[in-house]
Every structure is written in structure tokens, then in C-alpha cells.
Amino acid sequence: MARNSKLMDLINDAEDNYGKPSNWPEKVTEKINAKANRINDYEHTPANEVLRHLICHGYTNTQITLDKQKSSGYIQSLRKQMKNNGELHFQATPDELIQLAYNVSHINRPNNQGIARVMGRDKDWVRCMRKKLRETANETRR
Numbered sequence: 001m002a003r004n005s006k007l008m009d010l011i012n013d014a015e016d017n018y019g020k021p022s023n024w025p026e027k028v029t030e031k032i033n034a035k036a037n038r039i040n041d042y043e044h045t046p047a048n049e050v051l052r053h054l055i056c057h058g059y060t061n062t063q064i065t066l067d068k069q070k071s072s073g074y075i076q077s078l079r080k081q082m083k084n085n086g087e088l089h090f091q092a093t094p095d096e097l098i099q100l101a102y103n104v105s106h107i108n109r110p111n112n113q114g115i116a117r118v119m120g121r122d123k124d125w126v127r128c129m130r131k132k133l134r135e136t137a138n139e140t141r142r
Contacts, residue, residue, distance in 0.1 A: 007035045048078065055079050056091045058116075058125025090128040100129050 010032050018024045024032075044052075054064050061075040082088040092100070103118055104110050112130065116123040 004035070007032070010035055051075065051078055052082065052087070055082060056089060057096070058090060058092070058119075058121035058129070060116075060120060060122055063120055090125045092125075092129050092132070097129060097133060100126065101133055104130065104133075 010028075014021075014024050014028050014032065018028065021029070051064060051068060051070065054068075055075070055078065061072050061079065064070065064075050065072045079088070099119065100115070103115050107114060107118065112123045112126045115121075115130075116126045119126070
């Protein structure tokens with residue numbers, strides 16, 4: 001017996017009505033995937049936009065997992081998909097840049113990993129934002 005009899009009923013009905021899965025209408029496939037919890041989770045849904053925003057602002061998978069009740073694997077997959085699709089562009093608010101500058105100036109021999117740990121951010125985000133801080137500092141000196 002199948003674990004999810006409702007899902008099996010949907011699949012059997014679709015096979016009876018349309019034959020092989022490649023012939024199924026999109027609406028039927030979406031309904032079956034929704035029942036199987038296999039909706040394309042990485043689409044730009046409102047919930048995923050919040051996750052994408054947090055990822056772009058450098059929050060770690062662990063912090064996002066604790067805050068948004070998504071699995072760490074899900075967040076990691078979303079981050080990887082964003083990176084592969086060229087959608088991962090790190091951002092920072094002026095307050096975040098001020099906090100970063102403060103941490104850089106007050107940590108003895110700061111490195112990106114140490115600052116990331118103190119700020120609770122991704123080390124790649126820290127690297128990009130430190131580069132941004134250096135560029136703005138160089139522009140103001142000119």
C-alpha cells in the first residue's frame with residue numbers, strides 16, 4: 001500500500017485519463033507535484049523573495065533556517081541556484097556598511113571569516129562589502 005493514497009489516486013487518474021506523464025496537462029502535473037510537496041520551490045514566490053533578500057544581504061544558512069523555519073538544505077540549494085543563475089548579487093544597507101566598517105576597525109588583524117563570524121554573515125558577503133568599502137574610500141580620497 002502506498003504511503004500517500006491520495007497522491008497515488010491522483011497519479012492513477014492522470015494515467016487513466018492522459019496516458020504517460022509527458023501527455024499530462026500542466027495543471028494536472030502541478031496538482032500532483034503540490035500533493036507530493038514537489039512544487040518548484042525555487043520560483044520567485046513571495047516567501048522565496050524574502051529568503052533571496054536575506055541571502056543577498058549575507059545572512060548565513062543557519063540564521064535563515066532558524067528565522068524562517070526552512071531546512072538548511074533548502075536554503076543551501078536556493079543559494080546555489082541563485083549563484084548558478086547569476087542572481088546572487090550581494091547588497092548592504094548603509095547601516096550594514098557602517099557596522100562592517102566598525103568591526104573592521106575594532107578587530108585585531110581582521111580577516112573576512114572572523115568578521116563574518118562576529119557579524120553572523122556569510123564570508124563571501126563580507127569580502128564583497130569590504131571591497132565596496134575600499135572602493136568608496138578610494139573615491140572620497142580623490
